[in-house]
Amino acid sequence: MLHDGTYVFAEREKVTIDSYIVRLEQQLQFLESQVIELLNGSTIEKYPDDPFDEVVMIRNDYHWGEGNESQKRLQLKLLRSYSSLFEQFQLLFYDSPQDIQRQINQSHTAVKKWIEKESGWNVPSTIEEAKALFKEQLQTYYQLLQIFKTSGQTRVILVPDTNALIICPDVSRYGAAVEQTAYTVVIVTTVLSELDKLKRDHRDIEFRNKVQAVIRRLKGLFHQGDIHEGVTVNKTVTVKTTAQGPDFTKTLS
Numbered sequence: 001m002l003h004d005g006t007y008v009f010a011e012r013e014k015v016t017i018d019s020y021i022v023r024l025e026q027q028l029q030f031l032e033s034q035v036i037e038l039l040n041g042s043t044i045e046k047y048p049d050d051p052f053d054e055v056v057m058i059r060n061d062y063h064w065g066e067g068n069e070s071q072k073r074l075q076l077k078l079l080r081s082y083s084s085l086f087e088q089f090q091l092l093f094y095d096s097p098q099d100i101q102r103q104i105n106q107s108h109t110a111v112k113k114w115i116e117k118e119s120g121w122n123v124p125s126t127i128e129e130a131k132a133l134f135k136e137q138l139q140t141y142y143q144l145l146q147i148f149k150t151s152g153q154t155r156v157i158l159v160p161d162t163n164a165l166i167i168c169p170d171v172s173r174y175g176a177a178v179e180q181t182a183y184t185v186v187i188v189t190t191v192l193s194e195l196d197k198l199k200r201d202h203r204d205i206e207f208r209n210k211v212q213a214v215i216r217r218l219k220g221l222f223h224q225g226d227i228h229e230g231v232t233v234n235k236t237v238t239v240k241t242t243a244q245g246p247d248f249t250k251t252l253s
Contacts, residue, residue, distance in 0.1 A: 021148045024092070027085050028141055031078070032134075035115060038074050039131050042067065044123060063119040078115045087252055089141060092148070094250055100144065107140040156183035162194040169214040172234040182236040187218065189242055 018026070043065030067075070086108055093100055113122060114134045124130050158174050168174070171185045195218075199211045221239050225231040230240035 020092075021145050024085070024088060025142070025145055027081075027088075028138060028145075031082055031085060032138055034074070034078055034081075035134055036131055038071065038078065038115070038117075039127055039134065041071055041074075042117060042127060042130075044125065044127060044130065046125075062123045062125050064117040064123060067117065075115060075117070079112075082111065082115060091250065091252060093144065103140050103144070107137055110137040156180050157186060158183055159186050159188060160191070162191050162198070165191065165195070165214055165218075166198075166211060169217045171239055172237050175237070184230065184238040184240065187239065187241040189244065192218075192241070 044062050045065045046062055090104065093104060096104075110122075111134075112118075113120070114130070114137065122133070124133060156178060158171075158178070160171070160174070165187075174185060175181050175183060195211055195215055199208055199215060202208050202211065221227065221231055221233065222241075227239070227241050228243050230238040233239055
């Protein structure tokens with residue numbers, strides 16, 4: 001608000017909605033660029049040969065050089081971000097076949113070794129070769145994500161919490177928040193339980209009545225058809241509920 005009491009509204013930027021798969025790809029690309037930056041600042045050294053040494057060492061001829069403080073900070077940052085990325089990726093393939101699980105675990109072990117710059121048989125003779133090998137390891141992730149690629153059409157799913165439904169029980173208005181006219185609203189069982197508890201136990205009778213009105217509206221939707229399959233509101237909005245509570249063994253930490 002300006003000093004003369006008038007309001008100025010900034011022009012709202014268009015909301016871009018990327019699919020979960022696209023966002024994972026973007027995170028992978030960012031991780032790749034950051035690890036390449038780490039490798040660019042790294043060195044690979046050759047173990048010295050001692051012609052007079054009678055002990056034969058069975059080892060790789062090359063090892064990572066000592067990193068500076070900046071490199072170590074970047075490594076810590078990368079390990080945290082990669083841990084989050086891998087958790088999301090692993091959840092996506094939670095029930096996948098053993099062959100896919102094996103590919104994922106092998107790539108996971110290899111990627112961590114590159115970030116930690118673990119010395120061993122995998123250390124090549126040059127940084128350029130190291131970058132190429134790292135990119136090759138990431139290809140497993142990129143390729144597996146292609147399984148979920150669609151024709152390019154994105155289905156927008158909105159999951160309102162209890163407060164959102166109380167503030168705005170008309171789900172057909174939610175499209176304004178994401179600048180979409182066609183979307184699916186999923187009412188989870190936890191929210192239904194919370195609404196029922198608030199209707200029964202809240203101290204403020206006016207608030208209880210407000211919650212009761214929300215419940216009546218939802219029940220009206222539930223009676224329009226099979227709510228588990230989805231009922232249509234305003235021709236383009238689908239409302240559905242889940243048949244079971246969340247399984248916390250299959251969710252993010």
